Amino acid sequence: MTCERYWREGIVLVERGLVDPHRDGCPDCMRAHASRQELVEALPLIGASDTGDPHWQGNVWRRIDEERAPSPWRWRWQLAGALTVACVVALWIGLGRTRPDVGRRRPDEARARIEIVAEGEPMRSRSSANPTSISANVDDRLRVTVGKASDVWIYRAGRLVWQCRAGHASDGCAPNSDGMVVEMVLSMPVVYQVITVKAPPVALPHGGLDDDRAALESARIFYFEDKVSVH
Amino acid sequence: MAMWKILGDAAEQTVPDDDDIRTLLRANDVRRALTLMMGRYGDGVYRFAYAMTHSCHLAEEVRQQVFVEVYRDLASFTGRASLRAWVLGITRHRCLDAAKKHKRWTNRFKNEPPPDEEPDDHEPERELDRSRLAKILAICLAKLAPAARDAVVLRYHQDLSYDEASVVAGDHAGTLQQRVARALPALRRCVDARLHVGEGR
Numbered sequence: 001m002t003c004e005r006y007w008r009e010g011i012v013l014v015e016r017g018l019v020d021p022h023r024d025g026c027p028d029c030m031r032a033h034a035s036r037q038e039l040v041e042a043l044p045l046i047g048a049s050d051t052g053d054p055h056w057q058g059n060v061w062r063r064i065d066e067e068r069a070p071s072p073w074r075w076r077w078q079l080a081g082a083l084t085v086a087c088v089v090a091l092w093i094g095l096g097r098t099r100p101d102v103g104r105r106r107p108d109e110a111r112a113r114i115e116i117v118a119e120g121e122p123m124r125s126r127s128s129a130n131p132t133s134i135s136a137n138v139d140d141r142l143r144v145t146v147g148k149a150s151d152v153w154i155y156r157a158g159r160l161v162w163q164c165r166a167g168h169a170s171d172g173c174a175p176n177s178d179g180m181v182v183e184m185v186l187s188m189p190v191v192y193q194v195i196t197v198k199a200p201p202v203a204l205p206h207g208g209l210d211d212d213r214a215a216l217e218s219a220r221i222f223y224f225e226d227k228v229s230v231h
Numbered sequence: 232m233a234m235w236k237i238l239g240d241a242a243e244q245t246v247p248d249d250d251d252i253r254t255l256l257r258a259n260d261v262r263r264a265l266t267l268m269m270g271r272y273g274d275g276v277y278r279f280a281y282a283m284t285h286s287c288h289l290a291e292e293v294r295q296q297v298f299v300e301v302y303r304d305l306a307s308f309t310g311r312a313s314l315r316a317w318v319l320g321i322t323r324h325r326c327l328d329a330a331k332k333h334k335r336w337t338n339r340f341k342n343e344p345p346p347d348e349e350p351d352d353h354e355p356e357r358e359l360d361r362s363r364l365a366k367i368l369a370i371c372l373a374k375l376a377p378a379a380r381d382a383v384v385l386r387y388h389q390d391l392s393y394d395e396a397s398v399v400a401g402d403h404a405g406t407l408q409q410r411v412a413r414a415l416p417a418l419r420r421c422v423d424a425r426l427h428v429g430e431g432r
Contacts, residue, residue: 007416015393015408036415038364039422043387045365046372047281052291056277057269060298067299 003028112196117141133227147179155193158209186230197223249314265302282384283326285373293325319399371421382410
């Protein structure tokens, strides 16, 4: 039976530079050690007779010089790269300018004009550039003037009470050549909210102010909101 | 004085502590420093690369690439390790890269790897000269796992101590000892098997 201890344990001791007392009394382990020694002594000879390309140093210098010298094409690539970057920046800026202001208020030209009318005469009115809250009395009339293609939704205490589709005439909704005029009586002492929106989805409004606002914002659609406090 | 000793029949070489190269580097004379380094370590790098890749073409490619990199990074060489360990560290990385690239290429194009270069001077006797044993060893080395091959080559082909090898390989000396202790029996079995094949012919 052959002793296999050397290849399992004895070789680890050898690699660690430790003495293996077992080996000296074990002929199998001594043979195994001699065999290892033969391997170890032959290993440095791998590739010893081959020195590779005799001109390798010249090749190294050529590669180094090629890396250092600017390629005749390099400036063209750099120019192409710079032009590409410039185009991307220009596109980005251009898109940024035309990109809709999602979830924000509409530009001024799209905003509604809101007036409070008492006894048939304009009593108080404000332009859309003013703050979004205005006060009125019970039985005053609310007049909302919008441009073309804008819908008007009027909520009372957060619930939809009036809806005018752009271009559609109905009770209180009067389209004209400039857009549309919406009128309704403020019958209760609560807060009314006026939403003006361009081209909303057909499914809207649902009827609740909060839900409709959220739906508009998730659909990334412009809208403008005004408040009228009625006393 | 650091000694770089090649065991066996090869001639013993003694290498100075690279003071001359360090002096040139301090003087910012990188080109002359690289020239000295190529003369001093070029063959060693080639042989190391050959032992790692078992391919003359890859070894030559690795050697040239290594010295281009050495030139590029020589100015930032910190001197914490010896120059030789630093160069061997770069060589080792490039060998691993080359082996991976070669494997990918072989897999992609379904090319069979080149047949093992069997020594053609088969002798009936078990006692082979060491150069033939070295050729068989090169074939068997290529069959080891890269980490095991790495450890064996650094320790016994490049004749680094385990501490020096651990600097190059980035592993603990004890880990390398274990790898070598596991790899040598595998190498022995591989060599024996090939010797038996040789005897059978």
